[in-house]
Amino acid sequence: MSAIAAALGVSAATVSNALSGKGRVSPELIEKVRAKASELGYVPSLTARALRTGRTGVLGLVLPDIANPLFPQIAQAIENAASNAGYGVLIADSRGDIAAQTEAIGRLLERGVDGMVIVPRRGTRIADVGCPVAVIDTPSTPGNTVSADHWDGGSQMGRHLAELGHRKVLLIGTSASSNVQNDRIGGLKAGLGAQVECDTMWIEKVEAVSGEGCPLGLADKARAGFTAFAAVSDLSALRALTELQRAGIGVPETVSVTGFDDLIWSAVVTPALTTVRMDMATIADLAIAALIRAIEPEGEAENGAEEASTGNVISETDRVPMQLIVRQSTAVPQAGGISNLHVQTPNKPTAGEITS
Amino acid sequence: MSAIAAALGVSAATVSNALSGKGRVSPELIEKVRAKASELGYVPSLTARALRTGRTGVLGLVLPDIANPLFPQIAQAIENAASNAGYGVLIADSRGDIAAQTEAIGRLLERGVDGMVIVPRRGTRIADVGCPVAVIDTPSTPGNTVSADHWDGGSQMGRHLAELGHRKVLLIGTSASSNVQNDRIGGLKAGLGAQVECDTMWIEKVEAVSGEGCPLGLADKARAGFTAFAAVSDLSALRALTELQRAGIGVPETVSVTGFDDLIWSAVVTPALTTVRMDMATIADLAIAALIRAIEPEGEAENGAEEASTGNVISETDRVPMQLIVRQSTAVPQAGGISNLHVQTPNKPTAGEITS
DNA sequence: CTGAAAGCGCTTACAG
DNA sequence: CTGAAAGCGCTTACAG
Incomplete structure (x- = not known):
């Protein structure tokens, strides 16, 4: 800055004013200062500015x-x-x-x-x-x-599942003391409505697993009539999805699995996860x-x-607001549990359908 | 700082020296300055220091x-x-x-x-x-x-797979221009050794998928005799795992899937992923x-x-060095492709076995 | 062992 | 419209 001032024969104060547009400096001088500044490759010292301004x-x-x-x-x-x-x-x-x-x-x-x-x-x-x-x-x-609005996100998901015909839904969370999770679960229950039966399962975080991991007994839940597993996080949803798949339960034709947050892998797994994304x-x-x-x-x-x-x-x-991202056509199977009513989505990759 | 100096009747320079231990200040004065500083809740201005020192x-x-x-x-x-x-x-x-x-x-x-x-x-x-x-x-x-050392990580994984008896391995990468991926693949090939047949499949990143996603045709590969799918990233490994499971191919009893990086979900999926972790x-x-x-x-x-x-x-x-983390006991099935020779890992969660 | 002085590079009232 | 001066809070040679 002093270099510019010296080269132009003006004061540092004027250079400062010209560059910041604060003080009233004549347009011509402003232009000259600007030109000189870029000619000299002037980079202001943010440190000095911080010391002076306190920010x-x-x-x-x-x-x-x-x-x-x-x-x-x-x-x-x-x-x-x-x-x-x-x-x-x-x-x-x-x-x-x-x-x-x-x-x-x-x-x-x-x-x-x-x-x-x-x-x-x-x-x-x-x-x-x-x-x-x-x-x-x-x-x-x-x-x-x-x-x-986590509650709203949950309720969108809940309505979506209810509309697809699910009547018995397992909600999966990892921390009953989390406000975020409680909001999501509250929203889910509200969105599902009174005629849908739902249970909440609080699972523990897995530290390290080997082999079959730490099964949640989801296959039993599926046999007990739950047709949808709505996790409050994609990580739990992924855990549920792989456990169910491993147990030979078809997703999404037998049960649906949904998550939250649209984490990077949720679009990549097969079947892709239906989820809710924060903006x-x-x-x-x-x-x-x-x-x-x-x-x-x-x-x-x-x-x-x-x-x-x-x-x-x-x-x-x-x-x-949160965005519901539907990636599975998770229509609930007809009563009786036939497993191939599900209409396969064509193989050509298409953008995830994004609702509101 | 000047407040401390004033309170003690010394100069700011002395306070600075006492606090930094640079200048030679008497032990008693140093102690007094320290005491006053903490009494006054003195927090040095890193901005001023930065301006002065240039760092x-x-x-x-x-x-x-x-x-x-x-x-x-x-x-x-x-x-x-x-x-x-x-x-x-x-x-x-x-x-x-x-x-x-x-x-x-x-x-x-x-x-x-x-x-x-x-x-x-x-x-x-x-x-x-x-x-x-x-x-x-x-x-x-x-x-x-x-x-x-990505190459070394690959070679550890390659040796691991070779030792388990795999003789036909599909390597999966996403970018042939990535040095990291090429190192990993080079290491994998070296570790697998000359008698193991291997192909490399470069897959594209999925932007957004719905329904069945964007299948890689991995089931066909499995039918063609590949018994291990070694991805250079856990994300691709997850994609492979879910696609294979979805196609009804048992992992790990029919084929093995391995990844790289030990991303957060790799321990959580069923079956958990064998992977290699950077330190x-x-x-x-x-x-x-x-x-x-x-x-x-x-x-x-x-x-x-x-x-x-x-x-x-x-x-x-x-x-x-990288760490091989074995989470699947991925012994290759006997010739003939019987799918239940695999010894199930007990359900109790155990820490992932970590090798060197 | 301790202090007075200069200066890092800016900005901001205040004069002119 | 432009400039001289002070000062943000530190540290660093340099004297004493």
């Missing part, structure tokens, strides 16, 4: 566990939204335990992030940290900022926008409503 | 595609290694195309990262950027800094260590050898 232009992303299969979707969406808004993204891994989450938040704070996006660990309530925070959890969690791009855009509103001093006076009792945690409770 | 303490992580299912493993390992070394990690997504990769690198550079870890897109040769770069690709890629923790540690060696001015004179013709790209070509 680093960096946002933190705190996740319960980076190893989570959903992480790629989240990270990609946040990174994209942030970089469109001119912000960088620093990652922090809570590695499971809650102490590590606090520590991770602390590290980000030390690095001077202007705000952070937190996907909290189950049951964690994010307290007031030293900067604006957008929480992505579920609409039913207090202090949530923006998230997918992470929109969620990320809203989260970043909320953060920026809190960070950048808008001309207007402060809204007041935004920063209520939660302190820095922005509570707006935006609900972003 | 930000932040490393960039550039990935070909954050949506890649391997991303969680990589990001977690890098974040962990970096934060142990006192560095933060800024992420950048190349979102597939090569222009975006260049742009992502540029954004990180503008933010003043001290160095970066790049997992390059296939076929990309990382040129000299403005800071130290550690490249994670394959040992056979020129300019590679550290990576798993990402070690790879990350080596990458970060190499970066730090290049960033932090060690007392000694520069090594010379490290920064050869590649400019800032550190070429050390460390090979980190």
